[in-house]
Amino acid sequence: MTDVKNMENAVEFxxxxxxxxxxxxxxxxxxxxxxxxxxxxxPITPQTTIVEELSRKVAxxxxxxxxxxxxxxxxxxxxxxxxxxAGERVFTATSGQGLFYAHEVLHAIAHFRLPMVVCNxxxxxxxxxIWADQTDSLAQRDTGWIQIYTETSQEVLDxxxxxxxxxxxxxxxxMVVLDAFYLSHTSENVWVPEQSLVDEFLPPKQKKGVxxxxxxxxxxxxxxxxxxxxxxxxxxxxxxxxxxxLVNTVGKQFGEKFGRNYQAVEAININExxxxxxxxxxxxxxTVRGILNLHPEIGILKIRLMKPFPxxxxxxxxxxxxxxxxxxxxxRNFLGGKEGALMQEMKRALYGERYFKMYDIYAGMGGKDVxxxxxxxxxxxxxxxxxxxxxxxxx
Amino acid sequence: MAxxxxxxxxxxxxxxxxxxxxxxxxxxxxxxxxxxxxxxNTVYVVPASCYSIIAGPxxxxxxxxxxxxxxxxxxxxxxxxxxxxxxxxxxxxxxxxVLAGDGGTFDIGLQSLSGAASRGERIIYVCNNNGxxxxxxxxxxxxxxxxxxxxxxxxxxxxxxxPKDLMGIVSSHNIPYAATCSLAFIQDFRRxxxxxxxxxxxxxLMIDGPCPPGHKTDPSQSxxxxxxxxxxxxxxxxxxxxxxxxxxxxxxKEIPVEECLKLQGRFRHLFKENATDALKTIQxxxxxxxxxxxxxxxxxxxx
Ligand code: SF4
Numbered sequence: 001m002t003d004v005k006n007m008e009n010a011v012e013f014x015x016x017x018x019x020x021x022x023x024x025x026x027x028x029x030x031x032x033x034x035x036x037x038x039x040x041x042x043p044i045t046p047q048t049t050i051v052e053e054l055s056r057k058v059a060x061x062x063x064x065x066x067x068x069x070x071x072x073x074x075x076x077x078x079x080x081x082x083x084x085x086a087g088e089r090v091f092t093a094t095s096g097q098g099l100f101y102a103h104e105v106l107h108a109i110a111h112f113r114l115p116m117v118v119c120n121x122x123x124x125x126x127x128x129x130i131w132a133d134q135t136d137s138l139a140q141r142d143t144g145w146i147q148i149y150t151e152t153s154q155e156v157l158d159x160x161x162x163x164x165x166x167x168x169x170x171x172x173x174x175m176v177v178l179d180a181f182y183l184s185h186t187s188e189n190v191w192v193p194e195q196s197l198v199d200e201f202l203p204p205k206q207k208k209g210v211x212x213x214x215x216x217x218x219x220x221x222x223x224x225x226x227x228x229x230x231x232x233x234x235x236x237x238x239x240x241x242x243x244x245x246l247v248n249t250v251g252k253q254f255g256e257k258f259g260r261n262y263q264a265v266e267a268i269n270i271n272e273x274x275x276x277x278x279x280x281x282x283x284x285x286x287t288v289r290g291i292l293n294l295h296p297e298i299g300i301l302k303i304r305l306m307k308p309f310p311x312x313x314x315x316x317x318x319x320x321x322x323x324x325x326x327x328x329x330x331x332r333n334f335l336g337g338k339e340g341a342l343m344q345e346m347k348r349a350l351y352g353e354r355y356f357k358m359y360d361i362y363a364g365m366g367g368k369d370v371x372x373x374x375x376x377x378x379x380x381x382x383x384x385x386x387x388x389x390x391x392x393x394x395x
Numbered sequence: 396m397a398x399x400x401x402x403x404x405x406x407x408x409x410x411x412x413x414x415x416x417x418x419x420x421x422x423x424x425x426x427x428x429x430x431x432x433x434x435x436n437t438v439y440v441v442p443a444s445c446y447s448i449i450a451g452p453x454x455x456x457x458x459x460x461x462x463x464x465x466x467x468x469x470x471x472x473x474x475x476x477x478x479x480x481x482x483x484x485x486x487x488x489x490x491x492x493v494l495a496g497d498g499g500t501f502d503i504g505l506q507s508l509s510g511a512a513s514r515g516e517r518i519i520y521v522c523n524n525n526g527x528x529x530x531x532x533x534x535x536x537x538x539x540x541x542x543x544x545x546x547x548x549x550x551x552x553x554x555x556x557x558p559k560d561l562m563g564i565v566s567s568h569n570i571p572y573a574a575t576c577s578l579a580f581i582q583d584f585r586r587x588x589x590x591x592x593x594x595x596x597x598x599x600l601m602i603d604g605p606c607p608p609g610h611k612t613d614p615s616q617s618x619x620x621x622x623x624x625x626x627x628x629x630x631x632x633x634x635x636x637x638x639x640x641x642x643x644x645x646x647x648k649e650i651p652v653e654e655c656l657k658l659q660g661r662f663r664h665l666f667k668e669n670a671t672d673a674l675k676t677i678q679x680x681x682x683x684x685x686x687x688x689x690x691x692x693x694x695x696x697x698x
Contacts, residue, residue: 038479040472066479070472071510078469078507082440082476085463088483090476108466212461214436214481214489219456221464228453 013259016191023183026153026190027093027119027176028053030160032063033198034117036091037205039067040079042098045130046180047121050093073098077105084114085220087211089164091116095180096123096136103140106173110144112221113236115167117160117174121184122282124334124366131367132180134281134333138306138341144236146174146243147307149281153188158260159304161193162250164202169246170239171208177306179332180367182283193258201257244310264310267317268292270299274321276382277301279329279342284363284370288330291372295379301327303342311349318354327358328382334365338389361390368393404581405431409459416449419614421604421621422523423449424578426494429521430458432588437490438463438477442470442504444496445530445606446523468503470495471511474518482517490519490592496604497524497538501561512568515596519588525604526558533609540629541680542673543661545609550664553673557680565599566635572598574634574643578605579622583632583643590634603630611660623655628685639695642688652678 021029027050031039039058041051057063066083070076073094080090094102099120109116124133137147146166150156156178163174178184207213212220224232247264255261268289270277275297278288285302292298301317303310318327331340339347343360350356359382364370374393381390409430414423422445430437437460441447447464451457465473470493478491500508500522511518527545528534534547538558548554566573572594576584584602591598603624605617612620624630625644629652632644653674656662665673 037483038476040476066483068475068479068514070475071506071513074466075469075472075475075507075510078466078472079476079479081465082463082473082478083480084476085473086438086477086480086484088476088480104466105469212438212463212477212480213484214438214461214486217435217456217459217461219451219462219464222450222455222462223448223452225452 011259013191015194015197017194019190019192020187021153021190022049022185022187023153023156023178024049024121024185025053026157027160027178028057029192030157031091032057033193033195034089034091034161034164034202035064035204036089037065038080038083038088038090039065040070040076040092041067042070042073042076042094044073044095044098046123046184047093047095047098047119049184050119050121073102074105077102077109080116080118081105081109081112081114084109084116085112085212087205087207087213089205091118093119093121095121096125096130099136099140100125103143106140106143106145109173113171114173115171117163117167117176119160119176119178121178121180123180129366130180132182132283132332133365133367134177134341135335137175137177138333138335140175141307141341144172145307146172146305147177148174148247148304149177149306150183151282151285151302153183153190154260155262156183157190157192158254158258158262161198161202162254162262165250166243166246168205170242172239172243177282179283197258201254240308243308244305244312247305247310248313262304264305264313265317266302266304268300268302269296270301270317271320272322273297274299274325276326276328276379277318277321279303279327279346281306281332281342284330284332287370287372288375291375298379306345309345309349314346314349315353321356323355325356326382327356328378329358329360330370330378331360331362332364334362359388359390361392363392404428404585407431409435410457411459414449415451416445417608417614419605419607419612419617420445421525421578421602421606421617422446425521425523425602425604426458428581428585429492429588430460432585433460433490433492433592435459436486436488437461437492438481440465440470440474440477440491440493442495442499443467443530444494444499446494446496448530467499469507470499470504471507471516471518471520475511475514475516478516478518491517492519492521494521494523496530497522497526498528498536500524501538501559502536508565509568512565512570512597512599515570518597519591520597520599522599522601523604524601525606525609527609529606529609542656542665542677544664545661553664562601562635566638568597569637570597570599571595572634572636574600575630575632576600576602577621577625577630577632578602579618579625580632580644587634609661611663612658616658620655620658623650623658626650627652627655628681629655631685631688633688640688640691641695642692652681
């Protein structure tokens with residue numbers, strides 16, 4: 001949550017307008033600033049207000065885009081795919097079941113190497129629950145999309161702008177993830193850049209000659225024999241290896257232009273004296289930030305770029321840490337295995353590089369509040385509990 | 396000797412020579428004609444179907460036009476995206492065409508088809524209806540005719556439900572143009588492709604698709620069997636403009652359905668002793684469908 005007092009003291013960003021926006025409206029604002037030309041949509045809570053706002057912007061002429069009410073999320077992503085094949089800048093948003101339903105098409109979009117930015121407002125699966133949870137997007141980790149998790153409405157807006165540079169550079173689709181309600185429906189102060197500033201940073205969508213245009217006959221996606229299939233995966237893999245550096249570079253360039261810096265990860269209070277590092281994503285990060293003044297021994301490793309997991313940046317961030325420090329992953333996801341997504345990724349990243357005692361805490365699933373007290377309980381639990389896996393505030 | 400004047404229906408071929416289809420397949424002929432009418436500024440959107448093979452593997456393109464392969468369930472949605480993009484880029488003359496089989500149309504793609512039809516997308520949807528999932532090896536679809544044997548309705552059983560009335564479903568979307576077409580009635584078929592091309596909104600063509608391996612027929616008889624299907628009223632030729640029905644061909648003689656069915660191995664079991672009931676049931680249904688169609692035509696222009 002934004003501290004009002006801090007906001008008053010905050011720097012004023014040149015060529016920006018201060019607005020009070022919910023995360024979903026920040027997303028819609030960003031899509032407009034990025035001049036997305038095609039927006040296929042289907043309602044699903046808690047994403048709906050993003051596409052509602054975009055439909056309004058298009059209907060009133062505030063935004064020049066083709067907005068289409070589709071028949072399902074599967075069709076939304078299939079339409080997004082068609083427009084991206086023909087070279088349009090595409091935006092849409094979904095949540096939970098919608099993302100699960102689109103799973104097949106997520107693979108197709110990534111395998112076709114189609115650039116686009118999509119917002120997912122995270123919620124879990126059945127039994128019905130519409131509240132904050134990252135199981136939906138984390139279950140799509142292996143579809144080949146770049147995934148960036150956001151902490152504030154400002155970060156949502158800024159990340160979508162960066163997302164278009166990233167996706168159009170590498171032709172790998174980008175998913176920007178928001179927490180349901182804590183972010184999607186919570187009003188915050190947001191500095192909205194002027195259109196001209198965004199235009200200077202993000203040029204109009206460039207065609208690369210591979211697009212369908214009708215005038216230059218070509219075929220996309222025909223059957224590929226076994227001898228050739230791997231050549232596509234190999235080329236993609238080479239580009240996937242570039243994602244982490246690109247996210248860092250674009251984040252830095254964004255900082256130079258807009259005054260707000262972003263990196264694949266953010267290290268907070270990680271030094272040789274840090275005893276315990278919380279590995280966090282999204283809004284839980286803000287809550288942990290809030291207790292740091294009481295706990296100078298605690299640090300935070302905020303993961304922004306989740307997929308591909310930024311191993312280099314993580315190792316760099318943990319470099320000052322002593323070998324006795326504890327790593328505590330906070331998981332607002334359940335993937336059907338023993339460990340949550342962060343623990344899996346952290347172990348893979350650290351394997352053969354550094355050894356830390358590591359804990360995994362399931363917390364806040366299905367929207368359960370992770371309050372500062374919960375974080376305090378986590379600290380106590382880790383200090384006293386010998387189990388590697390902890391379910392916090394759980395009877 | 397006077398100069399011979401050749402007058403071919405296809406003036407300029409818009410497909411490349413060679414075909415990956417089976418002998419006697421309807422797809423090859425169908426696409427030749429469609430492509431010759433629609434021209435090169437055309438994007439064919441292809442879900443999983445036999446045509447996704449016939450269109451050519453990676454590096455090849457069967458048509459002189461653009462081909463976009465897409466997921467099975469959502470070709471009309473992909474076509475929606477392509478259409479929107481081309482419109483935005485000023486290429487409003489381009490044709491965007493879905494080429495799908497009956498599985499992709501009647502079953503897995505029905506929702507997406509309904510969505511695109513409801514939205515009035517400027518798309519031509521072509522369904523090559525050969526009455527089963529042929530590309531995966533002849534499995535039953537909801538287009539499979541009553542009485543047919545497939546690998547998932549195998550002997551000694553056969554399919555005992557009726558194919559859904561897809562023309563009814565599609566035309567109920569109040570679209571500007573829907574029509575059935577036969578490769579045995581090429582002039583009629585070509586006229587309908589022209590109509591679909593010029594329709595102001597979503598248009599739909601359903602072609603009775605010959606498939607020798609799936610229907611267990613002699614490839615050389617593909618066209619004559621297609622003609623018999625129309626003559627026996629198994630596959631009536633008609634078109635629907637919004638809700639108005641027009642029958643395009645009235646068979647001149649009463650020919651029993653068996654004349655068409657007996658040429659197809661998938662119906663062979665119906666001709667065994669003690670199996671005559673099924674033939675009778677099919678004949679009754681065909682007669683009643685035809686009468687209904689005639690009635691629909693009658694009332695179509697009364698209001
Ligand atoms: S299986 Fe049937 S539809 Fe498929 S290519 Fe062969 S003849 Fe054509």
